């Protein structure tokens with residue numbers, strides 16, 4: 001058992017939610033594999049300039065390929081579940097497909113969405129539930145440690161500030177803020193720049209604040225430089241305080 005398996009719902013989740021965790025491992029030569037359940041074809045925002053709405057699935061497929069390369073991800077699976085429709089898709093099929101990926105990669109750690117989906121996104125919640133079930137279906141002692149993406153109070157403060165850059169209501173994003181998280185990955189400025197390059201691959205998804213934030217280095221560090229996680233299991237080897245798999249720390 002070694003490396004990470006990251007299980008997400010949309011192209012961009014991997015960079016925006018877990019980009020730092022992925023980079024910290026791939027930069028050490030540790031294998032990181034990714035599953036993305038949908039092509040994000042519902043996420044039309046009129047970008048990038050000249051794009052056509054009917055091409056969005058292909059645009060986001062290409063964006064994920066570029067981001068996976070920027071994060072030096074070992075391999076990824078991009079599935080064709082409908083964007084916005086993961087919860088009405090065959091849950092046992094999704095669970096079984098994730099379980100098979102776990103069996104073939106034998107990761108030490110699986111990272112997925114928690115039951116809050118960070119801001120209640122139904123695709124995140126459904127993928128998280130299937131990921132939890134897939135991990136639970138792996139018999140001990142081969143079961144990987146499980147982590148969920150989370151938001152803590154400092155990260156929630158960042159989103160409020162960032163949304164102000166959009167001229168948007170501070171509560172436009174209904175974040176579920178945890179009182180306690182088990183691990184906070186604090187990225188170096190260099191790691192933040194590398195994560196930013198991966199996020200920037202998702203041109204179709206860059207809100208105004210994600211462009212504007214470059215002019216606010218302290219905000220960039222506060223938000224992109226912070227990745228909180230919940231630990232769902234205590235089986236070793238798990239991530240250390242430095243956010244690395246224990247065996248490599």
Ligand SMILES: [Zn+2]
Pocket residue numbers: 009010013121124
């Ligand atoms: Zn998402």
